[in-house]
Amino acid sequence: MSIWTNLRIILRKWNDRLNFIEKFIIFALLVAFLFPLTLPNSYHFGYIEIHPPKLLCPHKQFNLYRNANGYFNNSEQLATVDYGGRYHNKHCDSNRKQRVAIIVPFRNRTEHLTIFLQHMHSFLIKQNQIDYQIFIIEQADDKPFNRANLLNIGFQESLGLEHEIDCFIFHDVDILPLNIEQTYSCTKLPKHLCSYLDKFRFVLIYPTLFGGVITISKEQFRHVNGYSNLYSGWGGEDDDFYQRIKHNFGLIERYPQNVARCTMIKHGHEGQSNVERQKLLANVLDRISTDGLSTLNTTYVRKSIEFYPLYTKIQAILNE
Ligand code: NGS
DSSP: OOHHHHHHHHHHHHHHHSOHHHHHHHHHHHHHHHGGGGSOGGGGGTEEEOOOOOOSSOOSSOOOOBOTTSOBOOHHHHTTOBTTTEEOOTTOOOTTOEEEEEEEEESSOHHHHHHHHHHHHHHHHHHTOEEEEEEEEEEOSSSOOOHHHHHHHHHHHHHHHOTTOOEEEEEOTTEEEOOTTSOOSOOSSOEEEOOEEGGGTTOOSSTTOOOSEEEEEHHHHHHTTSSOSOOOSBSSHHHHHHHHHHHHHSOEEEOOTTTSEEEEOOOSOOOOBOTTHHHHHTTHHHHTTTSSGGGGGGTEEEEEEEEOSSOEEEEEEEOO
8 A cells, every 4th residue: 555545544534533623723733834944944043144235336456365374465455545444435436335334342452453454455445335434442441341332332433423324334353254245235134244254164153143243224223222331251242232133123134154254363262251141141121221322421431533544443441
């Protein structure tokens, strides 16, 4: 007897034994189970995979040169950057071009900063997708490093200098894009860039990872009240921010694995871990409106603003 005949006998027996309500419940359970299988894989895990926007006018005349360590470094391109780390390409005046602030939290990583600036300017000018300015936000005190607090400060201070910014890229200083197709600009939802790092053999370490490099529009960032200011020391602040985004917008975006590839500059220990992070992560949603941009002014004092050829540096002293 074939499998199909066996199945028909079993189904007929069931049909005789089960009443209408039982049949309906089984049908509903089957639909509930099968429907999600028709959605893209990533959807189940809180993110949606999107294709990178097509580049508006990539630079034909420049090539991406790698130096001996494999990082991009094209001095011809670096010469086109304006003081303060601003870049505006007059030859590609599309009104769809976004004005972007690249915000980099920083302390004691001067050798990374040099590599970062050369690599990022070379990469972004070759892409020629955005008008941008690089802001280095330095924590000028000895307290535990507070990455998220510095990102909020970068948001507020950069807008104080440049009112026209409409998109933000929050960027660690030790992460560098490898693939020119990874378009650096804001898309519909907040987006995780560099999801696939060489350090982790280009595997996404967990589906809700939202650290390293992200893009978000000015309105979206204001809408979630920015990052929490309370994560002093390493870890958790990006997971907190993911929850804020998920709560307000439902999903984050990512580019596919062959596109969102980045390298991490090798270095030693991350610094002091935040032992309070699990406690904070337990009540993220209760704190959204009372911890973030709305309370930022109580958390720091601006020490200086300095303009260098490849970046603008803002120093802040944190209160706690
Ligand atoms: C998680 C951290 C995140 C961090 C991620 C990747 O465990 O803040 O590792 O870190 N979350 C908590 O500690 C709760 S990485 O290895 O890339 O430095 O971003």
